[in-house]
Amino acid sequence: GNSVTQMEGPVTLSEEAFLTINCTYTATGYPSLFWYVQYPGEGLQLLLKATKADDKGSNKGFEATYRKETTSFHLEKGSVQVSDSAVYFCALSDRSAVKTGANNLFFGTGTRLTVIP
Amino acid sequence: ETGVTQSPTHLIKTRGQQVTLRCSSQSGHNTVSWYQQALGQGPQFIFQYYREEENGRGNFPPRFSGLQFPNYSSELNVNALELDDSALYLCASSPGQGSHNEQFFGPGTRLTVL
Numbered sequence: 216g217n218s219v220t221q222m223e224g225p226v227t228l229s230e231e232a233f234l235t236i237n238c239t240y241t242a243t244g245y246p247s248l249f250w251y252v253q254y255p256g257e258g259l260q261l262l263l264k265a266t267k268a269d270d271k272g273s274n275k276g277f278e279a280t281y282r283k284e285t286t287s288f289h290l291e292k293g294s295v296q297v298s299d300s301a302v303y304f305c306a307l308s309d310r311s312a313v314k315t316g317a318n319n320l321f322f323g324t325g326t327r328l329t330v331i332p
Numbered sequence: 333e334t335g336v337t338q339s340p341t342h343l344i345k346t347r348g349q350q351v352t353l354r355c356s357s358q359s360g361h362n363t364v365s366w367y368q369q370a371l372g373q374g375p376q377f378i379f380q381y382y383r384e385e386e387n388g389r390g391n392f393p394p395r396f397s398g399l400q401f402p403n404y405s406s407e408l409n410v411n412a413l414e415l416d417d418s419a420l421y422l423c424a425s426s427p428g429q430g431s432h433n434e435q436f437f438g439p440g441t442r443l444t445v446l
Contacts (some may be wrong), residue, residue, distance in 0.1 A: 218376075251437075258336070258422065258437040259375070304374050318426060318433050319365055319388060322374030 217242050221305045228295050228330050236290040236326045238279075238305035246307040248272075248288040249320065253302045253309050262290075262303070273332035295330045303326045334359060334439035336425050344444045345413050353408040353441045355423030361436070363387070363429050364406040366398060369420040369440070381406055382429045410443075418445045 222237040240246060250262040250306070263272030268283035279290045288305060305323040337356045345351050363382045367375035375396050377390035381400035395411040404425070410417055420442050424435035 249408075256439075258439040259424075260437070261434055264434075306374075318363075318429055318435065319377045319380055320367075320369075320375070320424075320435065321377070324372070324374045 216245070217307060217309050219305050219307055219323035221303075222298055222326055223324070225327040226229070230330055230332050231294045232295055232330075234290070234292040234295045234299075234300045234328070236303055236305075236328070238285050238288045238290065238323060240288065240305075240307050242286075242307055243311045246309045248279070249306045249308070250276060250277070250279055250288070250290050251304040251306055251322075251327070253304065255301070259304065264272050295328070297332055298332045300328055300330050335419045336423055336436050338421075338423050338438040338439060338441050341439070342442045342444075344446065346446050347413055347415060349445075350409065351385060351413060351443060351444070353410075353421050353423075355406045355408070355425075357404045357406065357423075357425030358436050361425035361427050362404050363426045363433070364400055364404065365424045365426070365435060366406070366408045367387050367422040367424065368392075368417075369422055370416075371419070375422055378408070380429070387429055413445045415445050418443060 247266040251259045252262045263274040265272040266283035271280045302325045306320045324327045365380040367380040369375040379389040380387045384400045400406045420440040422440045423438045426433040427433045
């Protein structure tokens, strides 16, 4: 089946520190991979995505590379800011998942990031 | 352009009752998906509606049901509420059902079952 495992939090970093949040996946078909962010009191927002192996998604200084050989999609940012404090979710959609619909998402449990000044 | 909206924001019910949650999709979007997010967990897919028909379903019992209307807004109905149904319910709309279509999420409805 389809599943996502991501690094458990919470993660606390000082401003300008380097961030890595690990994510690995299991998929029966050909997944697209996503990182979503959830700021306090808000809905989920797409942060970045990659649709095939070796693609790199990037946005707002965050990056993640789709690694098929290690089934991973780790999120990185070189220098975090206080405004990056949020919960980050790794997710996949499997276009061969006929039963659940091709663009529906399977999420990890989320990693809470707190950045302190 | 108006994003995805959900109502109500918060809701408190007692065990055994029934609840209806509502979602208005983003303009131009014909596909709506519902997710359940328990506290401290990632969202779990409940079902999807595409052009008023159920298009896919996750591992939720039949007491979770839904509707989509001609304007593509949607309802989630839960019968015989259980304590474990307490969660944030998220609605997401997309311009189609294909895997290339990004889902846009609403802020959610927080349901508490006592």
